[in-house]
Amino acid sequence: MSLKIFNTLSGKKEKFVPINPDYTGFYVCGPTVYDYFHIGNARPFIIFDVIRRFLISRGYNVRYVMNLTDIDDKIINRAKDEGVTSKEIADRYINAFFEDIQKLGVRPADVYPRATDHIEEIIGIISSLVEKGAAYPTAGDVFYDVSQFEEYGRLSKKKVEDLQAGKRVAVDELKKNPADFVLWKKAKQGEPSWPSPWGNGRPGWHIECSAMSMKFLGQSFDFHGGGQDLIFPHHENEIAQSCASTGCDVFAKYWLHNGFLDMKGEKMSKSLGNFITARELMELYPTAAIRLFFLQKHYRGPIDFSEEGLNAARTTAERLSLTYKKLMDLIPENREEFNAENIKNSKRLEEFYERIESLDGELIASMEDDFNTPAVIGKLFDMVREVNKYIDDGVADGPEKDILSWVQMKFDGYDRFLGIIDKTRDGIDFERMDNVMQTVIKLRHSLRKEKNWVLADQLRDDLTEAGILLEDSASGTTWRWRK
Numbered sequence: 001m002s003l004k005i006f007n008t009l010s011g012k013k014e015k016f017v018p019i020n021p022d023y024t025g026f027y028v029c030g031p032t033v034y035d036y037f038h039i040g041n042a043r044p045f046i047i048f049d050v051i052r053r054f055l056i057s058r059g060y061n062v063r064y065v066m067n068l069t070d071i072d073d074k075i076i077n078r079a080k081d082e083g084v085t086s087k088e089i090a091d092r093y094i095n096a097f098f099e100d101i102q103k104l105g106v107r108p109a110d111v112y113p114r115a116t117d118h119i120e121e122i123i124g125i126i127s128s129l130v131e132k133g134a135a136y137p138t139a140g141d142v143f144y145d146v147s148q149f150e151e152y153g154r155l156s157k158k159k160v161e162d163l164q165a166g167k168r169v170a171v172d173e174l175k176k177n178p179a180d181f182v183l184w185k186k187a188k189q190g191e192p193s194w195p196s197p198w199g200n201g202r203p204g205w206h207i208e209c210s211a212m213s214m215k216f217l218g219q220s221f222d223f224h225g226g227g228q229d230l231i232f233p234h235h236e237n238e239i240a241q242s243c244a245s246t247g248c249d250v251f252a253k254y255w256l257h258n259g260f261l262d263m264k265g266e267k268m269s270k271s272l273g274n275f276i277t278a279r280e281l282m283e284l285y286p287t288a289a290i291r292l293f294f295l296q297k298h299y300r301g302p303i304d305f306s307e308e309g310l311n312a313a314r315t316t317a318e319r320l321s322l323t324y325k326k327l328m329d330l331i332p333e334n335r336e337e338f339n340a341e342n343i344k345n346s347k348r349l350e351e352f353y354e355r356i357e358s359l360d361g362e363l364i365a366s367m368e369d370d371f372n373t374p375a376v377i378g379k380l381f382d383m384v385r386e387v388n389k390y391i392d393d394g395v396a397d398g399p400e401k402d403i404l405s406w407v408q409m410k411f412d413g414y415d416r417f418l419g420i421i422d423k424t425r426d427g428i429d430f431e432r433m434d435n436v437m438q439t440v441i442k443l444r445h446s447l448r449k450e451k452n453w454v455l456a457d458q459l460r461d462d463l464t465e466a467g468i469l470l471e472d473s474a475s476g477t478t479w480r481w482r483k
């Protein structure tokens, strides 16, 4: 595999060389939980999950971490407005976040650390920064001293001198330099706070991500993702804090940033008031259509939000799901494992096989080229056309049907990371079911490893009874609905 990734840090595409052989660390900045998230915020949740799922499908053992910022001015203000605690606001919108991403077909992260559960780690890093002279406490606040970090500005290509000279905002009297940023905020009356060596207070936003990413992924890890609006100052500050505290040269090796979702030419944002929540949009469009709408564009480019675009994506997604259903209907219940040797005497089969095989290679190569999902979807629809033509010309029993089961497995393979085929069955959501089934498959695998064949077979037979077929092959076990 030769995976190439556009790294914001170097400004060019680089070959992926993992830091650790045993696991691939992937950190994505999560939501500040003070409201339902809007559809622009949904873009990183979807795209970075797709990238992570693709890496898993290529054999990487990905450890995926997304933080939840559950202490912030916006949360505190909302709590004040409603006369409830900040924790009540955070809990409410964390639950809503989980509901919404599940409906969006986003697989859960391996860990969702909350900032307020990591105050100790945060204080630890700030203390080490103060000790090393990279940060300074003043009147209950603690600031990071950007002049002490030589590489400050490397990610965003900004120069500290320019930041200081060009800064138009009122200079904070407490800071040494206007570009210095807060690590620890002094407690204010009536706001949540925690004890620290500098008095009661709460963490700044940037330091949370340094603390939580390094806790779960180590001092150096492979991927860090987020929206382009986070490059400066958030990610620049994360690098400064992390590297100054650990002395490590590399904090995150590859920095991935997604483009914005524009509404009539302007970035969709809560502050601009031109937004629609993911929840509202999911009332109007199926998940597959929303995902396809995003994935038809390259993750680094902008997307224009439009009803026409979404309607078109819905039609396209339906066409894909229809072809998939046609395939499923033709595949026999007890499928034979497809063997390319068996088609040698049919020119028609051989041509179809070679065409799909070559499109498959191009599709995977597009995904490996900086996750070029628009090209991937283009190739997938070339396949859809080939498959429809093949089916329309008539399919006999035997190898002509067996080859369709091979195509269906390819489609399943792509959908393991794309999630754009509607496989809902009798109202049961496929994504949710798949999560359950992956656990069941693991369980059966352990039973077989322990040579407990009776129970392992019993499990498979009971599932068949319940309408689910397990299929073992050299590459592992998969499941599908029984007809």
Ligand SMILES: [Zn+2]
Pocket (backbone or CB within 6 Å): 028, 029, 030, 209, 234
């Ligand atoms: Zn972050």
